[in-house]
Amino acid sequence: MTRFSGWNRYPVVDQPLHAARDRRDVLSFSTAGTGRVARGNGRSYGDAAIGVSETLSTLKLDRMKSFDAASGLLTAEAGVLLADIIATFLPRGFFPRVVPGTRFITLGGAIASDVHGKNHHHDGAFGNHVQDLLIVTPCGELVRASRSENAELFRATIGGQGLTGTIIEATLRLMPVETGWIRQRTIAASDLGEAMRTLEENDGATYSVAWIDCLARGAHLGRSLVFLGEHAKVEELEGGAPDKRFPKVAPPLLGVPFDFPSLALNKLSVRLFNEFYYRWGARRVGGPFQVDIDPYFFPLDGISNWNRIYGHRGFVQHQCVIPTERAASVLAEMLERITHWGSASFLAVLKKFGAASDGLLSFPQPGYTLALDFPMRPGLLEFLEELDKCVMEAGGRLYLAKDARQSQATFEAGYAQTVGVFRSLRQALDPVSHVKSRLAERLGL
Amino acid sequence: MSDTPKTLLVLGATSDIGRATAHWFARAGWNVMLAGRSLDALGREADDIATRFGVSVTAHALDILTTGSFADFLDGLYCLPDVVVSAVGLLGDQGRAESELAHAVEVVRTNFEGPALVFDMVAARMIARGSGTLVGISSVAGDRGRASNYSYGAAKAGFTAFLSGLRNRTAGKGVHVVTLKPGFVRTRMTEGMRLPGLLTAEPAEVAKAIFKAVEAKRDIVYVRSVWWFVMTIICAIPEGLFKNLKL
């Protein structure tokens, strides 16, 4: 028995957590029982990487297989971390086409959640850049899937939260970059409307995201800093010695070694954090400056175990996407409700999505996505139901990788167009539910 | 580093420590040869290392219990490597070793006989060339026998004594021998055991210690120096007292 949870430490379970050392282990594990699911690095927030009865860690499937510099194609096992891919290939001038807000996720987890980055409006989600997969299906068959071979299985696996079997290997295309630096531009936006306009007007920027100050209210509701970024070219490098083309990728600096008392994250400390983050970010509003990739893409990775700040009760993320036409009013209403409810969100991130990808349960669709963190406390789950209603009425949906609590009805409304296809495919693939996560059980998948 | 890349041979390259060692040297630009009993498993490691570090990697079949194959194995390598590390080992099951002769024999042969015989043959070739380093991974378990794993411990004690003799033989002939005692390491061998944090190293730490020991030509290395202290105390306990302890 192992005690474990998602990154948000809610819910927590005690159950067997097996570790596969190689593909043979995956093959023998898959059919030996029911109610099992694969797990990557446990960075999803909730119960997606927790089996109903048992869970299989893929972290030891961490071998790379081949890389072709001419095409940028990398084949690697599913347990390889993005951090590892970046540390290996950035010094050689390659970078993953899509990276989320942490580099400590596995290749398998990136595919199973079809993760998005700050460039979704241009480059789509992670799965767009995956060429093919090697999957151990729930019935224990080793199957290759791509857009041309077992295409249905491929579509269901991209964003499929591990429910179509265990990915053991994937081939993805890395993109060439001239340097390991980002030219960042920070724009201050005084309210939500201005933040959305700024994102809209800067659609041409490769990377864009807005950090919302959740404590600003009234006329300043949605006050934000918009962070834009471009990969720096060699001739743009400041003090550009050629040996500085690729900065060293830093290990986490500062740990949070023990849990903060659950009460510590009160309004005061959230306010302090907000003030600090804002002052610090706002210093650099204006012309572009150069940063390395860590602070730009992975600001929270600098503090290992930052999830412990929330104490042992854990926290919950709420990430929705609202179709463009309704986004301004619905997001304003949600922020308004949060202010009235009185418990601040520690972190609020706004991003404009581009076209949806073809993964059946992929989260991104055209519109604006808002991600919020809430420390767990009495009344929170009921309050989040209110936010869900806003999302549902606007034709939006919630991100499964950040979900520990949405109702089946909310889920079915959000994914109405594809959930039927996904269910029947799963029924055919896995009639006895060899594979089933707590999330799948909760959402009737 | 010199212009032509150096070559490392790892015996037991599918072990967690062997793998970490190969990575450490490859990161520094060394070419590596991987030896072990499963060519499949070695191929997986070889692809990984070649992809990550862009060095040349080859895989070679070797069962440390088949002593008659050693000469062919060494002849089959494309060159005599600069450094050879033996990470072959078998902790075994002490209870089984006490009642099952074949298991006791396997533990002793895997930890002592096999590695010692290969090293003797490699040493002869290195002496003829006038250069090279041999790194034997032994164990603190060989510093003093304990009821919980004395078959393994005795085999490692034999290997430690062998390495000391080999070092004595090769001294002044351009060939160096390192005896490495890792202490507890978090690997497949110790999976599921409760290990004290302060005394337990990660495989990469062992790899780094090996790399440094090769460069600095160290003789006997405890990966975490606290182990030298611990073992000095354990070895100082009078036998009359020691025999009644549960350690």
Ligand SMILES: Cc1cc2nc3c(=O)[nH]c(=O)nc-3n(C[C@H](O)[C@H](O)[C@H](O)COP(=O)(O)OP(=O)(O)OC[C@H]3O[C@@H](n4cnc5c(N)ncnc54)[C@H](O)[C@@H]3O)c2cc1C
């Ligand atoms: C600080 C932080 C920032 C984040 N920012 C973003 C962001 O910007 N954009 C974004 O999209 N996400 C973001 N995330 C979420 C994270 O990227 C996803 O949850 C991702 O799936 C986690 O990968 P993991 O390896 O930790 O997988 P886990 O959390 O262990 O598993 C996630 C899902 O993948 C499945 N899975 C894992 N491995 C396999 C496999 N080998 N085969 C089949 N299924 C598998 C699991 O069953 C589960 O359903 C963030 C998370 C954190 C902690």
Ligand SMILES: NC(=O)c1ccc[n+]([C@@H]2O[C@H](COP(=O)([O-])OP(=O)(O)OC[C@H]3O[C@@H](n4cnc5c(N)ncnc54)[C@H](OP(=O)(O)O)[C@@H]3O)[C@@H](O)[C@H]2O)c1
């Ligand atoms: N872990 C510790 O706490 C610790 C402490 C002190 C010393 N050590 C020593 O460190 C070394 C590496 O061990 P590890 O911890 O990394 O454990 P490991 O992963 O169990 O490694 C054992 C290695 O020995 C190989 N091996 C066993 N029998 C063999 C045979 N007949 N022929 C060829 N190879 C054989 C195994 O190959 P297969 O993959 O084919 O099984 C594997 O590569 C060992 O010498 C061990 O005694 C370990």
